[in-house]
Amino acid sequence: MELTKNFDPKAIEDKWYKHWLSKRYFSSKPDSRPAFTVVIPPPNVTGVLHMGHTLNETVQDVLVRKARMSGFNACWVPGSDHASIATEAKVVGMLKEKGIDKNSLTRTEFLKYAFEWKEKYGGIIYNQIERLGCSVDWDRTTFTMDDHYYKAVIKVFIDLYNKGLIYRGARMINWDSAAKTALSDEEVEYKDITGKLYHLRYKLDTNKEAYINIATQRPETIMGDTAICVNPNDERYAHLKGAYAFVPLINRRIPIIFDDYIDINFGTGALKVTPAHDINDYNLGLKNNLEIVDTINEDGTMSAAAQIYVGEDRFVARKKIVKELEERGFLAKEEEYSTRLGYSQRTGVVVEPRISTQWFVKMKELAQPALKAVVDGDIKIHPGDKFLATYKYWLENVKDWCISRQLWWGQQIPAWYDPEGRIVVAETEEEAYNKYYNEFGDKPQINGEIWSGLTQDADVLDTWFSSWLWPTQVFKGITEPDNEEVKYYYPGSVLVTGQDIIFFWVARMVMAGMEYEKKIPFKDVYFTGMVRDKHGRKMSKSLGNSPDLLELIDKYGADAVRFGIMVSSPAGNDLMFDENSLEQGRNFNNKIWNALKLIKMWEGRARQLTGIYETAENKFALDWFENRLYKVRADVEILMTQFRLSEALKTIYSLIWVDFCSWYLEWIKPGFEQPINAAVYNKTINYFESLLQLLHPYMPFVTEEIYHLLQEQQNDLCVKQFETVKPIDATILAQGELLKQVITTIRDGRNKNQLKPKETITLFIETDIKETYYSIKDILCKQVNADELSFTNEALANTIVLAVEKDKFYIKTDKELDSVTLKEDLLKDLEHQKGFLASVEKKLSNERFIQNAKTDVLAMEQKKKADAEARIKTIEESLSIIS
């Protein structure tokens, strides 16, 4: 069989993914094995996978594939959420292009368009997950607007309402004037900006010539002013008790009130109170029974109540009002002012504080068990406790959750109102009627006529109000409580997600899990960092620094993308994404491919040759590598349970590239066109298979392909189970290290003396432990291109002298030697060793050290001292024979 020069990912990725699917390796049914359950953090249907998702999905796939190969029944549930605000905006935009106004449609008609849109674009994400090689159970794909899921959300709403944990009320909420909906506190992002502080003159009615100056950032809201407030301890305003002032431009007469909430030192010390447009003013208003004048419409334009500039956008109105205030002498001064403004996470517009009647979830009660689960350690957060404090803080200071959204795309709130505003909450309209009848007695009468209808709340629920049920409802735990699947798969094993949604999603899932399953939803939470570009900037559409996933896969291959993103992703830290690391992944693919090519060259030459297998160097190489393999297997096992996935990958990478390719294969490599012993060949195949298996969770495609090219296989690597790790022989590992060190030292000596790789040498070893070299001397000769090796008991003149540990090596060659460099190197080493010895001796001559240090530490120091002295002696002897 002819193998291509380089590995070509394109040729095999699709083939293997289809093969795995056809074997149904990714589909899971409850059985006698322990479950390993992961639910995908549902990306929203409007999007494409960005690099953050790529990191996230890769981490999950590594964990899931590893579990599947380690005796677990691995179940990874894919899906997406409906993203009410974002999707509705896209659908409205799509309709607009078709010349259709949303308001001209009925709710049902609109939803039909929305579902069509979802069918068309919602699959993009799934295709990307597939291309990345993710081993998700596609039969379990769940969408938060599926029928059963919709029912679950409604059921939970009703249940919490009946428990008194959901209420409806008028509150100051965050209003998104572009999406025309309320937002939860978590959906507001604050940014520092430089604004302006306007000092305005309000005429007092005590004296026609007297004014009071107030400072405001929002002059367009003065028409909503219903008071001016000053601090009762502020002497400047003490005389104004009981006084009134007039709002500029509209001349409303408003009282001057006193409250120590006011900061005397801020602005002018006098605050205009606009209860409809500021949360603090709202509270002041409640306290002082002030009127609420709402001057801004839901689309952000000035309302009729504003009296002037009606219909103008709030920011346009601001400019015009400032101009008019200035012209009419009400503007005392303007100053620069740095402040923070809230922006909508979804639409980016400035959030408008607005009084509005909305639905809320009481969070205090739900938060308690969720806090306890993490504090008690039932749920472990990784890495370390980096995010524990954030989680705790939020739950300890949690505020009620505004869950109603003024949209159509989502679960419609199951509340019905009569014309007097009385509420019943029920699953269906019919049930609502019955409930209403039961609750309020006879059918209500309006204007003496029999009343004929209840109206359902037009709003839908926050998308997170459906996502928080994800770990249970993907197994229908809400709609069919205690069913076999939820009993088997819940709680999940690990949740992998970004630290940015710790409140939105993670904390709330724990709440829902504790409330409805009475159990935590997952045992471990692994937070990935944010993906940045190589300059450390956030990836964003506007910067254009976010690469296209499919293009990257086309260019480097899925395995290389997975490698690149995992290798540069230490747990929890931000990841500086750099295409260099993908290149490294591609090179790694190629390295493994070439190891395959080398071994395949031997296939036809593998013969049972008497005596050859049992040569000492073959046996040494085989034993050494076997132990290296076990050592790394054990290390990787530990690293992975600690979620140190990046380190585990680096460890495997180095085992394959350095230990296997650079050392082991060179050691067992037969001479040019020479036969190889069949036993050595077969063991090498087995080692290679183990390496591929170890790497498979990270790079599934290339490993599966090579696994099958190595030899005829009865199974697939994808589901090949790991064998238990055998005990490790530390002695042979140490011997291997010594051998590598000797080889490297001699090669360095060759290099420094400009010996060409092809020039052979004669090597002499002066050592007390000759027997150590018996099993490795043939490897040594091969690796340093020595045609002759012998032992000596004395220093040899006119040779290159090198020292490793207590042993000395003499290289004899025809070439003229660079004794100056040689001497310099030895002197440098001598100096280093002497410095080291001094530091050890200093320790050992300290009485308090002798008294306090543990015996094994003491013994170690004494050994260090003896070793250092021996090395110094070796080096000095070597120096003495260099002319």
Next chain:
RNA sequence: GGGAGUUUAGCUCAGUUGGUUUAGAGCAUCUGCCUUACAAGCAGAGGGUCACAGGUUCGACUCCUGUAACUCCCA
């Protein structure tokens, strides 16, 4: 303003209860090699007063205090 975290080689990071050869890896750099698996490669090398200043200790990258810079969260 409050809280959390980070600071180790040019870059990205390890360094597990303070002692393990006077700090490790990958990438990048430099030198030499087209050696019959691989130039997307091979062989070798150089590079760090562990942010700064104190303190605890026989001993500090590791523990404590302070300072500085950066990042994130909250108001």
